[in-house]
Amino acid sequence: MSPHLPEFRKDPVVDRWVIIAAERSKRPQPPRATNEVTLAEPCPFCTGNEWMTPPESLAFRDPLTRADSPGWQVRVVPNKYPAVLGTGDLCHRTNTLYQAKIALGAHEVIIENPAHCVDMGELTDSQFQTVLRAYRDRMAELQKDKRWHHILIFKNQGGAAGATLEHVHSQLIALPMVPREVDDEWQAVKAHYQRCQRCLYCDMIDEERILRNRVIVDNHEFIAFCPFAPRFPFETWILPRKHTPFFGFLSDTEVAQLARALRETLCRLNVALNHPSFNYVLHSAPLQKMQGEHYHWHLEIMPRTTEVAGFEWGSGFYINTVAPEDAARNLRATMP
Amino acid sequence: MSPHLPEFRKDPVVDRWVIIAAERSKRPQPPRATNEVTLAEPCPFCTGNEWMTPPESLAFRDPLTRADSPGWQVRVVPNKYPAVLGTGDLCHRTNTLYQAKIALGAHEVIIENPAHCVDMGELTDSQFQTVLRAYRDRMAELQKDKRWHHILIFKNQGGAAGATLEHVHSQLIALPMVPREVDDEWQAVKAHYQRCQRCLYCDMIDEERILRNRVIVDNHEFIAFCPFAPRFPFETWILPRKHTPFFGFLSDTEVAQLARALRETLCRLNVALNHPSFNYVLHSAPLQKMQGEHYHWHLEIMPRTTEVAGFEWGSGFYINTVAPEDAARNLRATMP
Numbered sequence: 001m002s003p004h005l006p007e008f009r010k011d012p013v014v015d016r017w018v019i020i021a022a023e024r025s026k027r028p029q030p031p032r033a034t035n036e037v038t039l040a041e042p043c044p045f046c047t048g049n050e051w052m053t054p055p056e057s058l059a060f061r062d063p064l065t066r067a068d069s070p071g072w073q074v075r076v077v078p079n080k081y082p083a084v085l086g087t088g089d090l091c092h093r094t095n096t097l098y099q100a101k102i103a104l105g106a107h108e109v110i111i112e113n114p115a116h117c118v119d120m121g122e123l124t125d126s127q128f129q130t131v132l133r134a135y136r137d138r139m140a141e142l143q144k145d146k147r148w149h150h151i152l153i154f155k156n157q158g159g160a161a162g163a164t165l166e167h168v169h170s171q172l173i174a175l176p177m178v179p180r181e182v183d184d185e186w187q188a189v190k191a192h193y194q195r196c197q198r199c200l201y202c203d204m205i206d207e208e209r210i211l212r213n214r215v216i217v218d219n220h221e222f223i224a225f226c227p228f229a230p231r232f233p234f235e236t237w238i239l240p241r242k243h244t245p246f247f248g249f250l251s252d253t254e255v256a257q258l259a260r261a262l263r264e265t266l267c268r269l270n271v272a273l274n275h276p277s278f279n280y281v282l283h284s285a286p287l288q289k290m291q292g293e294h295y296h297w298h299l300e301i302m303p304r305t306t307e308v309a310g311f312e313w314g315s316g317f318y319i320n321t322v323a324p325e326d327a328a329r330n331l332r333a334t335m336p
Numbered sequence: 337m338s339p340h341l342p343e344f345r346k347d348p349v350v351d352r353w354v355i356i357a358a359e360r361s362k363r364p365q366p367p368r369a370t371n372e373v374t375l376a377e378p379c380p381f382c383t384g385n386e387w388m389t390p391p392e393s394l395a396f397r398d399p400l401t402r403a404d405s406p407g408w409q410v411r412v413v414p415n416k417y418p419a420v421l422g423t424g425d426l427c428h429r430t431n432t433l434y435q436a437k438i439a440l441g442a443h444e445v446i447i448e449n450p451a452h453c454v455d456m457g458e459l460t461d462s463q464f465q466t467v468l469r470a471y472r473d474r475m476a477e478l479q480k481d482k483r484w485h486h487i488l489i490f491k492n493q494g495g496a497a498g499a500t501l502e503h504v505h506s507q508l509i510a511l512p513m514v515p516r517e518v519d520d521e522w523q524a525v526k527a528h529y530q531r532c533q534r535c536l537y538c539d540m541i542d543e544e545r546i547l548r549n550r551v552i553v554d555n556h557e558f559i560a561f562c563p564f565a566p567r568f569p570f571e572t573w574i575l576p577r578k579h580t581p582f583f584g585f586l587s588d589t590e591v592a593q594l595a596r597a598l599r600e601t602l603c604r605l606n607v608a609l610n611h612p613s614f615n616y617v618l619h620s621a622p623l624q625k626m627q628g629e630h631y632h633w634h635l636e637i638m639p640r641t642t643e644v645a646g647f648e649w650g651s652g653f654y655i656n657t658v659a660p661e662d663a664a665r666n667l668r669a670t671m672p
Contacts, residue, residue, distance in 0.1 A: 009565035012540055014520040018565045018654040022662065083647075083655045097536075097543055098564045154646030162645025171647070179651030184350040200433075204348055207433055228434045229345035229354045281650025302649055309498025310490030311419075311507070313638055314617025315515030318354040319419045326358065 006083055006103035008177075015180055019103050021083045044080075045167035047114035053077040057108060058138055060130050074130045075111045076138055076172075082107035084173060106142060106174040110134050110153075111167070118166045119275060120157060121266040128259035131170075136255060138172055139248035139284065148174040149288050150182055153247075158277025160304045178286040186286050186295055193294045199243050201296035214328045217264050221257035224265045226324035226331075231312075232302045233322035234273060234331070236265055239298040245285035247297045262299070267336030269303055276303040342419055342439035344513075351516055355439050357419045380416075381503035383450035389413040393444060394474055396466050410466045411447045412474055412508075418443035420509060442478060442510040446470050446489075447503070454502045455611060456493060457602040464595035467506075472591060474508055475620065476584035484510040485624050486518055489583075494613025496640045514622040522622055522631055529630045535579050537632035550664045553600050557593035560601045562660035562667075567648075568638045569658035570609060570667070572601055575634040581621035583633045598635070603672030605639055612639040 006021040044052035050068045058076040065071025078086075084105025112131045113123055123131070135153050142151050155170035156163040178186065192200035208215055208225045216236060217224035224238045238261055240254065250258070269276060279302045285295035312318050342357040380388035386404045394412040401407030414422075420441025448467045449459060459467070471489050478487050491506035492499040514522065528536040544551055544561045552572060553560035560574045574597055576590065586594070605612060615638045621631035648654050 011563070011565040013524045013536060014517070016565070016567075016652060016654070018567060018656050020565075020659050021655055021657055022659040095543070097539060152647065152650050154650050156645040160643065162643035173647060175651075175653075179653040181350070181650060181652040184652075188349045188351075200349060203433060207431070227347070229347040229352070229356075231352075231354060279646035279649050281646050283650065300650070302646075307496065307498035308644065309492040310615035310617050311488065311509060313615050314488050314490050314517060314619065314636070315511075316352060316517040316520075317511075317515040318352070319357055320354050321357055323356050323358040 006085060007100050008103045010099040012097045015183075017177065017179065019083050021103070043116055043165070043167050045109075045111045045165065045169055046116050047072065050075075053109070053111075054080060058134060058141075060134065070114070072114060073127065074113075074134045076134055077109050077111065079107040079109050079171065084175070104147065104176050106148070106172070108138065108172040110138070110170045110172065112170065113168050117168050118157075119270070120155070120168050121263070121270045121275070123168065123263070125259060125263060128263045129256055132250075132255045132259050132262070133252070135170075135172075135282065136248055136250050139246075142172075142174050143246070143248050143287060145174070146288070147176055150175050150178045150286050151248075151284065152179070152182075153282040155278075155280045157279075158304070160277035161279045163277070178289070182283055182286060185283065186289065186292075189294050189296070190291055193291075199294060199296050201239060201298065202243050205239060205241060213325045216268065216328055216331045217261050219257055219261055221254055222261040224261055226328040228324065230320055230324050230327075231318040233305055233320055234269060234276075234303045234327045235320075235324070236269070236301045236327075236331070237298055238262060238265060238301070239296065243296055245293045245295045245297060247282060247284040264336060265301065265331075268331045268334050269301070271334040271336055272330050273303055273305060276305050278303045342421060343436050344439045346435040348433045353513065353515065355419050357439070379452055379501070379503050381445075381447045381501065381505055382452050383408065386411075389445075389447075390416060394470060394477075396470065406450070408450055409463065410449075410470045412470055413445055413447065415443040415445050415507065420511070440483065440512050442484070442508070444474065444508045446474070446506045446508065448506065449504050453504050454493075455606070456491070456504050457599070457606045457611070459504065459599070461595060461599060464599045465592055468586075468591045468595050468598070469588070471506075471508075471618065472584055472586050475582075478508075478510050479582070479584050479623060481510070482624070483512055486511050486514045486622050487584075487620065488515070488518075489618040491614075491616045493615075494640070496613035497615045499613070514625070518619055518622060521619065522625065522628075525630050525632070526627055529627075535630060535632050537575060537634065538579050541575060541577060549661045552604065552664055552667045553597050555593055555597055557590055558597040560597055562664040564660065566656055566660050566663075567654040569641055569656060570605060570612075570639045570663045571656075571660070572605070572637045572663075572667070573634055574598060574601060574637070575632065579632055581629045581631045581633060583618060583620040600672060601637065601667075604667045604670050605637070607670040607672055608666050609639055609641060612641050614639045 008017050010017050042049050047070045054077050055068055056075050056077050059072040060074045061072035084103045084107050086106055139151050151174045153172045189200045214225045227237050282299050284297040285292040344353050346353050378385050383406045390413050391404055392411050392413050395408045396410045397408035420439045420443050422442055475487050487510045489508045525536045550561045563573050618635050620633040621628040
């Protein structure tokens with residue numbers, strides 16, 4: 001195994017995988033200021049610069065325009081510096097304690113606007129819909145590949161959220177294993193179903209709709225609320241009200257409703273927190289698991305207004321200085 | 337239960353606790369620049385300003401000097417803005433889904449130098465020894481209180497590591513439960529012992545001492561190495577070579593050897609990464625668990641040169657662009 005191929009390594013103690021992607025920076029890196037976003041000039045994601053990215057795997061574009069040329073609304077391309085590779089087998093290099101294997105996977109970038117916009121909250125409703133259709137279609141397509149056990153879609157906006165390019169975009173990583181956080185959720189959902197014959201997330205939605213003190217948006221199809229035990233100030237989750245395990249099977253009507261709920265939530269966060277850096281992650285059901293249908297897909301939005309520190313790294317325990325009831329009241333009161 | 341008391345809340349899905357400490361900031365906060373460290377003027381940790389902190393719970397000080405007055409080398413005081421409280425019962429507020437209880441605990445600050453030093457790596461060897469003696473003595477003292485199931489000591493140095501005051505200090509939090517990360521480690525150690533009748537960390541030390549490609553410091557009592565599957569570039573762990581579950585029972589000789597290993601490691605990191613922000617956490621055995629003696633205490637040092645982003649939050653999976661073998665080679669080559 002070449003030392004320069006990215007590889008998966010498993011911590012010998014806890015069930016935590018890391019990707020050692022040393023070829024992303026050929027030598028040990030000097031530290032960088034954490035709030036810095038690279039101002040690539042020219043921007044590889046702007047329309048007109050399609051030649052700067054690998055060939056597109058999907059684009060929503062005007063009729064009669066050619067692939068990898070202008071005329072698109074949303075464009076999906078393989079990541080130029082992938083943390084995982086689409087080729088390679090799953091062979092392990094292992095001794096008694098240490099497991100490693102080639103970091104097999106897919107790593108794509110969803111470019112969310114042709115012009116150089118840096119804040120997703122400023123996109124139009126129709127652009128939101130196109131972005132979410134791209135998420136759905138890429139997920140549906142990649143789900144067919146039996147090598148992938150999980151597909152994660154996530155966004156880093158702003159330097160404090162780990163963004164390295166400012167042009168609005170999100171990323172997709174398909175993995176040959178179910179990552180720890182999703183597996184923990186899935187195990188809990190399965191246990192709850194076995195105990196109560198009900199979906200844990202459906203129960204949570206019912207509870208939030210009765211209490212209402214943490215709810216921000218509640219439309220016909222989707223609910224957005226601050227969760228009961230949030231890690232971050234103003235953390236917000238969006239869930240489909242109907243039990244739906246897989247994001248990849250959303251209808252166009254559902255996509256339109258989700259676009260509205262997501263756009264409204266991001267606009268309210270922009271007003272309340274003055275355009276914060278944020279991450280969001282889309283959790284859909286693990287792919288090759290029996291009983292995946294007990295899962296309930298959802299989107300977790302995490303504004304990054306505070307640094308995670310030693311206590312959190314050492315314990316997996318979070319200190320949050322804003323109660324979710326206060327955050328939700330604040331978000332409901334803002335006019336987006 | 338007053339809404340202003342800090343409270344523990346458990347995520348309804350995964351086994352993740354958070355502390356909602358809303359009284360630490362009475363209202364929802366505006367975002368702050370993440371690299372900012374408050375320049376408190378005057379600094380409450382400088383000698384001469386002892387009146388600015390709560391009364392000391394421990395100090396190493398010159399003979400004939402009085403508590404809470406100058407003449408100390410290291411001083412331990414209760415945190416003025418505690419995330420947990422020393423009083424309160426363990427009563428739960430709970431419904432079917434949601435659990436909450438008063439955030440009972442102890443939260444102390446270890447002030448590591450009387451003069452205004454901002455970089456632990458610049459302290460003398462004797463000052464390091466006094467700091468570590470303070471850690472040990474406070475841990476040994478708090479271990480006697482049967483309410484505490486775990487005591488975590490951690491340090492945040494620099495704005496990117498979440499420090500809010502720059503004067504060198506670390507923190508101690510005693511908790512009435514074993515946090516997720518420590519419990520996961522402990523479960524793994526216990527399982528390994530049941531399988532092999534050996535300590536997992538002792539096995540890891542043996543392996544690293546044979547391979548040597550990730551070792552940085554290896555003195556008679558302690559070893560420092562970059563772990564096989566590190567979350568962060570240049571992440572480094574320090575472990576006692578002898579199987580020792582509890583940090584609180586260290587001898588003075590061991591404290592002196594640990595001081596040397598820790599100081600050398602921090603100095604090498606300072607040279608290699610140009611004085612990075614960093615966190616460290618000290619993991620000692622859970623207190624009220626049977627078979628706690630299978631655990632092996634250790635210190636995890638995490639330089640914070642990159643931001644943690646959506647992929648990591650969503651998966652518990654880390655992307656690391658520096659292989660630990662490269663980081664260790666680099667750290668061995670630096671002259672501290």
